[in-house]
Amino acid sequence: MLAKLLKFVIFTRFSKPLIILFTLLTAYYVLAARAGIYGSATGSASLEYLGVGFTAVVFGMSVIAGGLVTLKSDRDYLFVLPIPRWELAVSLYISQLIGYGLMILYLLGYELRSVAGSIGLSGAVIGMVALALAVTSLGPACYSLPGKLRGLVAVLLVFWAISPIFGFSYAPSAMFVTHGLDGMVAAVALGVVTTPIAFYQLTQVELGLMRTLVRGTSGEVKKQKNFIGLSPFRAVLSHNFSVLEIAGRMNVPGGGGGYRSGRVSLPKAMLVTTLAAALYAYAAYVVRPAPSSAPTDIVITVVPIYLVISSTFMSMGTLGNERLWLGFSAMNPRLYMRELVVSKALSFFALFSPFVAADAVLATMNVPDALNSAVALGFILPTSYILTIYTSALTRPVQIREEITMPAQFSLGQMAMVLPLIISLVLILISTVLLAAALVSAVLMMGVSTYLVYSESVCDRALAKLVESGFV
């Protein structure tokens, strides 16, 4: 019975081609790790920062945007069947593991050899498996918490994840920063705490879902926006620029989870990014390499990578939340799409502009590569958003009708969203070390974005795809 249920649960959440891809990728990573041809045995400062950063991003995203790999139809049909709860919990947990836990292998597998260098292969494997279980469990363990508490947990976990950079060794990410044993112990501790909570939540999944959905029924918008008297263009700008809709769905690495959205005013969000940018500037200035020892500043090279990843996650709600029958029917749809995307791109630029400003200040202080980073962030971040939106619209767009549960099965087509992310990451990486590359990348991305935004045929194809994909 368990095997049948497991098969049903997995194949209703993930398409067959996606499962085949996951299997091939996993087999490759495991075999490559065993053969010792994957990752670096000695490690490097950049790899350490990447390991810490990926752990922080995955922790934050799992708590904020993650959740349950459940479908609406589960609530209507599966959860009411007389199935032993533990079998259901095991099946859902394994689906969560595919959706979230495998990310650790794909994003951090390259660290295995260097971690094994300090605590041995068995220790490294135990540490990584514990980390994968912890990441898998964070979504189910935290999904039913109220939004503010979930945000607090995410912030604490992110700070915990980056603490090894400041010398604190009892964090899972410390595995990647020469504190292998302490990091492994912390990862196991986190896994031991979160996995039983996740299992408990999954055995109570229908009650938890209902409790979470019902809790918000009295939700009111306290600060109402006023659109009366605005022209159509200003209304679109006002709706999409000044209010940031934080939306998340973990499908970039192929993993899946529920969708969450929330409204934050842009000035408030910019307060947070200004603080983060100040920290970034401080870290970049303090840890900057002496000009003779290294050509690049590690912080300046690594931080933009996380900003691009974060902006990709945040862009997912734009189309998913859009309503064809309203905005697109009220105005010329091509014009509406253009105004929507440009407003959002400007909003993203404003959100991350404190980092551009921080880079400009660092450049005046002769910090290497700061100017390149300013150009890369200022141009590549907002245009990368445009690329992501159109790639999603033209491939496998998914409309959001309900929060928490998955809006659709995860499929290989949705992985197309990884392409703009990879392109942007490569351009950012090259740009931060070479000013000429930054300028060329900026021109290239601006050119492609302008074409996408102004091309009538692209817009028509995107609209047709949205309609065919069931958008209303």
Add this chain to the structure above:
Amino acid sequence: MASGVFPQNSDSPSSGSAIEVIQVYKKYGEVEALKGLSFNLQTGERCALLGPNGAGKSTTLKVLVGLLKPDSGEAKVGGFDPNSTEARRIVGYLPEDASPYRTLSVRENLEYVGALRGVSNLGERIDRLLDVLALREYERAKVGRLSRGNSQKLALALAIIHEPNILLLDEPLNYLDIPTQERVIELLNGLRATQLVSTHIMSVAGRLTDRVVIIARGGVIWNGSIAELKHLGKEDEPVESIVARMMVSAG
């Protein structure tokens, strides 16, 4: 509801065909949704589009609202191409399972869509709709937290906020309780707009319209008044039974 509460938009012709569908073909990949569909509605007419699941009703409405382009054939609303600005100005559309903007409140949704449509006296119109549809107490509520019924009422308000001359409604009474259904029927019957109502339910068609276009497999199988439709059956035969027989014989 008095007909003067939501007066007619002055942009459209006052007589002639309000909706024209001429030999429209539309495919989704290999699936033919519409196969030479043709019918028309005169200005002020109220017509039900009846048909089984997958007959092409929703696709027809999407073509008429300009969200889909026909592969061949022609559709016109108020004499205009559905994709034209003129058509957008005079058409109101309520899709099946309509969902307004989730992160905006009820009032914000109405203000936003009203602003996009350039509606004058927007505040007044919104207040009137909130009262008529009993949405006043949910004015500040986030749409994502509304019940399906209240969400449907808001969707209807959004479809008529600009006082359209032509109204395309896909299952407008879905999710509504009986008192609210009566309120909405009264509201719709009080409008002077030409109305095309897609529905599965004959009783809904009977309450909202006086003419029926029955489609199956992407084409029209019958077109006429409800009175004519009743004459096709045996004495005392329910009209649903007549429609079912026609649909079955159409394959």
